[in-house]
Amino acid sequence: MEYQAITVTKLNQYIKDKIDRDEYLNNILVKGEISNFKHHYTGHMYFTLKDENSLIKCIMFKSYTAHLNFVPKDGMKVRILGTVSVFERDGVYQIYCKAMQEDGLGDLYTKYNELKNKLELEGLFDDVHKKKIPYMPKIVGVLTSQTGAVIRDIINVSTRRNPNVYIRLLPVPVQGQGAEEKIADAIKLANENRIADVLIIARGGGSLEDLWPFNEEIVARAIYESEIPIISSVGHETDFTIADFVADLRAPTPSAAAELAVPEISEIYDKILAFEKRYKLDLKKKLELNRLRYEKCMKSRVFSEPLLHINEKYIEIDGINQELRINISQILNKSRNEAISLISKLDTLSPLKTLTRGYCIATASDGTTINSIHNIKKEDIINLRFKDGDVGAIIN
């Protein structure tokens, strides 16, 4: 079998696909030392991360570099949270960094991972506990900061999809000291007062520290215990806080969260109208069908000439009468003739006839007729019947 050679592009694409699909590599935490660091004029940072015996290329896009709380320099020990992927053109795999921190501050990452694994083992992330987001919530609750783009985006998207939407904002601090208690309390309060049919917990992008309240256990448990289904949207699309793992549904952005919570009203109106159309059409078809059947019946001659049928019956009856009469008279004649011939035959054979011609019938004393001389002997008393009477006689 001659081997089919694949192109370089295809090979790189294949490798990239393989790596992108690896869950672990999507959200990896690495530590190492920065070397040949370049802060590109575009604002992106290019560098390599190395340890004693190997190195890996890294890139940090401008949107993330804004959140660094230190200026990276060659030789610095850092910890990086990012995604490993392949830059196909050069056939190079590298880390796309989302957050970076001087290694001295490693504790947040370890805490993140420890809590994540602990809650995961406890089953707080399992799909079986995820509640269904209501198809048509009467009230949408939003837990986010009172000011800023998040609540504005959510309101804009929601009202666009449903001009008559009912949104209840329960303001919470989304970063800083003690924010986690306030967020957890707000979730409990929302449940106690049943303020909404679905809750959106959201905050904009930020550094690991900014998002930290949403990685706290107290918030994770509050979300887990919430009776009201929760959609979370914390940080950038590529950030995954523990709140996102526990929530019933995770949205990449606040606007996406609004789209998941609020159905597009015009679509629902269209759907309802479509149903009404279907009903009318179906009924019309059914009526049409029945009308045709009715017409077909009416066309049949039974209705158009009702008497026809009866007349036919009359004719039939007459016919039958006629036949009856003929048959009866035939039967009568036949039986009369038969009777006549029988009578005449009887006549000829009747013993009376022979008597009239001078014969008589001899019967013994026991009544049996004597038809041979051997049946009688001298002195027997016998009876003789003449055409006009009987006499007794003795044989001599």
Added chain:
Amino acid sequence: MAEKTNFEDKMKELEKIAQELENGELNLDESMKKFEEGMKLSKECTKILDEAEKKITILISDGGELKEEEYKTVDET
């Protein structure tokens, strides 16, 4: 059909009625009855949508009690 069924169930019911009408087993009277049932239900649904009224509010808790006030985004105030 309990009155309190939620909106989603009503929409599912609308779909069910459409299918029943379409599968053709119903005679004329049953179809008429199903038709009326469907139209009544769809009116109910549109009524729910029409009656909804835009409300954007903010909940302020003072001492555990929740007070609800109209919420104006920054650019609206």
